[in-house]
Amino acid sequence: MAPITVTIKLFAHFRHGRFKEADHQFPPGVACREVILGLGFRLGEMGIVMVNGQHAPLDHPLSERDTLALFPLVGGG
Amino acid sequence: MDKILRVNMTDLTTAVEEVPAEWAGLGGRALTSTIVAREVPPACHALGPNNKLVFAPGLLSGTAASNSGRLSAGAKSPLTGGIKESNVGGTAAQMFARLGIKALIVEGMPQGEGWYALKVGKDGVTIEEERGLLGLGNFAVIEALQSLFGKKTGVIAIGPAGEMKLTSANISVKDPSGKIRSHGRGGLGAVMGSKRIKFIAIDDEGAPGISLADPEAFKAASRVFTKALMDHPVSGQGLPTYGTNVLVNILHEAGGLPTRNFTHGQFDGHEQICGETMHDTIVARGGKPRHGCHAGCVIQCSQVYHDQEGQYLTSGFEYETIWGLGANCLIKELDDIARADSLMDDLGLDSIETAVAFGVAMEAGILSWGDGKEVVRILREEIGKGTALGRVIGSGAGAVGRTYGVTRVPVVKNQAIPAYDPRSVKGIGITYCTSPMGADHTAGYTIATNILNVGGQVDPLKKEGQIELSRNLQIATAAIDSTGMCIFIAFPALDIPECLPALIDMINARFGAKLTGEDVTGLGKSVLKLERAFNLAAGLTSADDRLPEFFSSDPVAPHQAVWDFTNEEIDAFWDF
Ligand code: SF4
Numbered sequence: 301m302a303p304i305t306v307t308i309k310l311f312a313h314f315r316h317g318r319f320k321e322a323d324h325q326f327p328p329g330v331a332c333r334e335v336i337l338g339l340g341f342r343l344g345e346m347g348i349v350m351v352n353g354q355h356a357p358l359d360h361p362l363s364e365r366d367t368l369a370l371f372p373l374v375g376g377g
Numbered sequence: 378m379d380k381i382l383r384v385n386m387t388d389l390t391t392a393v394e395e396v397p398a399e400w401a402g403l404g405g406r407a408l409t410s411t412i413v414a415r416e417v418p419p420a421c422h423a424l425g426p427n428n429k430l431v432f433a434p435g436l437l438s439g440t441a442a443s444n445s446g447r448l449s450a451g452a453k454s455p456l457t458g459g460i461k462e463s464n465v466g467g468t469a470a471q472m473f474a475r476l477g478i479k480a481l482i483v484e485g486m487p488q489g490e491g492w493y494a495l496k497v498g499k500d501g502v503t504i505e506e507e508r509g510l511l512g513l514g515n516f517a518v519i520e521a522l523q524s525l526f527g528k529k530t531g532v533i534a535i536g537p538a539g540e541m542k543l544t545s546a547n548i549s550v551k552d553p554s555g556k557i558r559s560h561g562r563g564g565l566g567a568v569m570g571s572k573r574i575k576f577i578a579i580d581d582e583g584a585p586g587i588s589l590a591d592p593e594a595f596k597a598a599s600r601v602f603t604k605a606l607m608d609h610p611v612s613g614q615g616l617p618t619y620g621t622n623v624l625v626n627i628l629h630e631a632g633g634l635p636t637r638n639f640t641h642g643q644f645d646g647h648e649q650i651c652g653e654t655m656h657d658t659i660v661a662r663g664g665k666p667r668h669g670c671h672a673g674c675v676i677q678c679s680q681v682y683h684d685q686e687g688q689y690l691t692s693g694f695e696y697e698t699i700w701g702l703g704a705n706c707l708i709k710e711l712d713d714i715a716r717a718d719s720l721m722d723d724l725g726l727d728s729i730e731t732a733v734a735f736g737v738a739m740e741a742g743i744l745s746w747g748d749g750k751e752v753v754r755i756l757r758e759e760i761g762k763g764t765a766l767g768r769v770i771g772s773g774a775g776a777v778g779r780t781y782g783v784t785r786v787p788v789v790k791n792q793a794i795p796a797y798d799p800r801s802v803k804g805i806g807i808t809y810c811t812s813p814m815g816a817d818h819t820a821g822y823t824i825a826t827n828i829l830n831v832g833g834q835v836d837p838l839k840k841e842g843q844i845e846l847s848r849n850l851q852i853a854t855a856a857i858d859s860t861g862m863c864i865f866i867a868f869p870a871l872d873i874p875e876c877l878p879a880l881i882d883m884i885n886a887r888f889g890a891k892l893t894g895e896d897v898t899g900l901g902k903s904v905l906k907l908e909r910a911f912n913l914a915a916g917l918t919s920a921d922d923r924l925p926e927f928f929s930s931d932p933v934a935p936h937q938a939v940w941d942f943t944n945e946e947i948d949a950f951w952d953f
Contacts, residue, residue: 348627371627373611
């Protein structure tokens with residue numbers, strides 16, 4: 301099957317030595333977990349994982365043109 | 378022995394009173410709200426002689442407990458018409474606590490046109506006439522008082538906005554670097570102005586200091602508590618590195634960043650104003666990415682922001698201010714927002730109320746969207762000089778909406794809604810509706826659980842679980858606001874099991890008490906109920922526990938979310 305394109309957005313210190321936003325290709329239905337590990341993160345580092353602006357579990361399968369946003373545990377008020 | 382200082386501005390007398398037994402176990406918000414509820418007739422005019430302005434340090438203020446240096450101010454609010462408590466860092470809380478001052482109550486109102494200053498010290502409080510500093514901004518006032526009384530003097534002051542009794546006026550408190558923190562919300566600066574007090578100077582020379590009932594137990598609990606603060610990723614790393622402004626990108630991504638006066642949930646200029654950009658800018662210009670608002674803060678979410686020439690521009694540059702003038706008014710230049718922030722500090726204006734008022738003013742066509750230079754001009758030339766337009770904008774979002782016939786006016790109980798869209802982050806909408814303070818995110822910060830995955834996860838777009846979440850957080854917050862703790866200790870408290878018990882152990886070791894977790898929850902509940910009862914007696918009803926109509930009728934992109942709670946569902950908040 302043809303690969304899918306997913307936009308990955310990184311925030312806070314996740315950007316250091318990586319990127320802010322980039323399009324990557326994956327096999328269809330790839331889980332968030334695989335993408336996160338593939339970028340060299342540990343799962344325990346993840347604060348917020350959002351797909352298309354909604355919180356998503358690590359095993360959420362990604363589709364063509366999804367946006368995956370990854371944040372470390374940060375906060376404010 | 379702890380004492381209550383009472384100042385009567387009608388006959389210009391002062392008194393030192395014993396602490397009544399029923400107030401002995403109270404501090405911070407619990408004490409200011411108890412005193413206001415007991416002594417202020419709820420139906421009085423907030424700017425008249427029957428309102429009282431009360432200051433109280435928290436239960437743990439003045440001790441070595443991390444993050445315990447918050448001062449509460451309370452009164453009937455001229456903005457909401459209900460009870461108000463607003464707390465702040467700075468040096469005043471710790472000085473009050475070391476002086477044994479449980480609360481300072483200011484009542485009455487002078488008859489003439491004169492202005493006054495209060496001087497607080499080890500022998501109590503005195504009233505003096507004040508002329509020289511009238512009309513000056515907060516920075517000049519602090520500078521003048523430091524040269525008069527020395528660098529260490531504590532200062533609580535109002536700027537020109539408070540002198541004009543504008544309902545967005547705040548009360549400024551000097552921080553350890555001689556800059557400003559604010560009792561921001563609800564127009565308390567106007568109440569201080571109505572009492573014709575320009576400033577309160579504090580001298581803690583010869584203060585008796587704090588005595589601990591059980592110093593060893595205190596030390597042990599304090600160690601556990603501080604460790605929890607340092608261990609949690611939000612309070613230990615996130616807040617110190619990026620400050621609160623890291624939220625711009627998070628809320629943008631979640632579609633909850635109110636944009637263009639609450640018409641969209643995302644802002645295309647988010648990268649220009651976000652915490653990541655701000656952090657890099659601060660570092661590049663030689664500012665300080667981390668900075669504490671009071672001695673003893675181990676989180677240090679604040680920062681010092683420099684201009685392009687590397688000169689000090691502002692500090693305590695918070696997400697809410699940056700959102701308010703940024704996404705909400707479409708201003709993309711962080712430097713313009715910083716300049717406006719510093720001016721609001723100097724004039725003594727609540728930066729949330731004022732930023733939202735500017736958004737409504739832009740909707741009314743008074744100035745163009747995104748025109749940061751005009752915002753700065755209006756602050757300086759119109760509000761600063763007290764022109765008619767300046768006074769309208771300085772009276773808050775509701776006043777601008779009423780004056781110019783705008784229907785999209787984001788307020789609850791006439792207080793501006795802050796930086797989280799309640800349609801796409803529904804838990805915070807319940808807090809806005811039900812908090813006795815009016816729309817206030819800090820009263821029950823559901824963003825933690827709705828968005829940040831702290832204290833579990835409750836889907837921000839669904840109705841399920843939001844009432845309970847907001848209720849639990851509002852109860853906990855009312856208790857934390859009474860301890861003198863900064864609300865950001867809630868992040869570790871929600872996730873690290875040792876954190877809250879250590880906090881209670883510290884209170885017990887300080888006072889020789891035997892409080893349990895249940896007692897503390899009970900305190901939070903009773904504070905909320907007391908505040909609500911005051912509001913009802915002041916004439917507010919459950920119809921005031923509602924969001925403005927447009928949140929139900931206008932869906933917000935990108936999730937096309939609407940506010941869909943029924944009145945009955947909202948009112949069930951109070952079933953406890
Ligand atoms: S975390 Fe921030 S608001 Fe809280 S006490 Fe520290 S500097 Fe002040």
